[in-house]
Amino acid sequence: MWISCHAVTILFLSHFDVLFAEVFETHLRGPGFVMEPPGRVEFSNSSGGWLDCSASGSPQPTIDWVHADSTTVTEIHGVRRVLRNGTMVLLPFPAAAYHQDVHNTIYRCVASNSVGRVVSRDVQVRAVVAQAYKVDVEVLSASRGCTAILRCVVPTFVKELVRVVSWVHEPAIYIYPSLQGDGKFHLLPTGELLIHNLQETDESQSFRCRSMHRLTRQVVVSSPTRLRINSHRGIISPSIVEHTAHVQVSQDEGAVLLCVAQGCPSPEYSWYTHNGPGPLPVLSGPRIRLLGPILAIEAVTGEDSGVYKCTASNVGGEASAELRLSVATPIQVEIQPNVLSVHMGGTAEFRCLVTSNGSPVGMQNILWYKDGRQLPSSGRIEDTLIVARVSRENRGMYQCVVRRPEGDTFQATAELQLGECTIEVKNKTK
Secondary structure, three states: OOEEOOOOEOOOOOOOOOOOOEOOOOOOEEEEEEEOOOOEEEEEOOOOEEEOOEEEEEOOOEEEEEEOOOOEOOOEOOOEEEOOOOOEEEOOOOHHHOOHHHHEEEEEEEEEOOOOEEEOOOEEEEEEOOOOOOOEEEEEEOEOOOOEEEEEEOOHHHHHHEEEEEEEEOOOEEEOEOOOOOOOEEEOOOOOEEEOOOOHHHHHOEEEEEEEEOOOOOEEEOOOEEOOOEOOOOOEEEEEEEEOOEEEEEOOOOEEEEEEEEEEOOOEEEEEEOOOOOOEEOOOOOOEEEEOOEEEEOOOOHHHOEEEEEEEEEOOEEEEEEEEEEEEOOOEEEEEOOEEEEOOOOOEEEEEEEEEOOEEOOOOEEEEEEOOEEOOOOOEEOOEEEEOOOOHHHOEEEEEEEEOOOOOEEEEEEEEEEOOOOOEEOOOOO
16 A cells, blocks of 8 residues: 655555654644834943843744844853743843944844744844033023023933933922923923023022933033023014924824924914925824924824924014924834645745735735745745745744834744645555
8 A cells, every 4th residue: 555645654564564654743833922012222332231031932932143244142151141931131231341343333132943943133232331411501591581501411432321301490380291391491302491571580599400311310410500681672583492393102192293482572472284285284183283493293003104394483584493203103014824824735825915904005014034034035026035945844833024214123924834634545465
């Protein structure tokens, strides 16, 4: 008796000749990430950092880490450790021990078992060496009866890591950021302090700004600065001294657009959108608040994206600035089917579906991977991967990876199995 089959050969020990055996084990399941590391990790050299990664599958996958060039990440004594649970630890280090290929590089997590392997999104790691810095106070305008603008000046080399958390009205009155202020004082979300309706009595007041490093949590306070009131009561035409040129937020977050002008009398603000054939005034509503130099939008959507214009005006004239709001909508990636069983010699077809808020997303930069390695472009038709004449080498894990222009990546995973086939039995001749 003969047994012929492309995918499965059954072994009979009593009355049949033995050709070979290859039994498909249905209990096997390829790896899938349970905890995928984030796309960006920042930490200070004084604290160190870590990257978590875990996956499920049958058998239980092992976790490894690789560099962007797919070489294996190894332990470096006193610098980098890879724990048995899959966590990679980057230890605290002195400034002299900084290594770019360790502390400012891309890592990927790899989960693998006997079925195949999958790779995580790129993880951009950035370690920042803590440096001492100091902040100063700059008074932009201080005319009697108008508004003073106090700015906390942070050194350029640390500016992106430091934010103003409060101002101190000496000796011990703390002023915190808010959208509207209390009438006299208004600390803007970007750190500028507005002092309205300046009077001669304000000249004796002193102020200090308090800043915090977002990685080290170190608080640095400026020296006290006393206001010098300009007694000039003439008209000063508005000029824009600060505005948020480009604000980037994710969908459903809040957005704050800022436009600060100095002038006397204190300028009035108007806001417009430039997303149509002409400018349209921005109106207050359930999600939108117009608060002078601030336009606040709650629970933003993709429709809020676009160009805005603020205009500051008084009797002396007006000044304006353009601001852009970008809203990143979430992307969902799915491979259909996520498990595909094909007999040897057959054709496998996977489709990568990319949607946002339930609606299909247009052409994206789609890459296909097989067991953690990028596939060549042959066999692809836009969002579809076709594997012709399936063989044993084709079984395993497939990934569709979508990369946004901003650098964010999203992915989905599917498994290709070798399926059942028909069996032809021929009696053995004695």
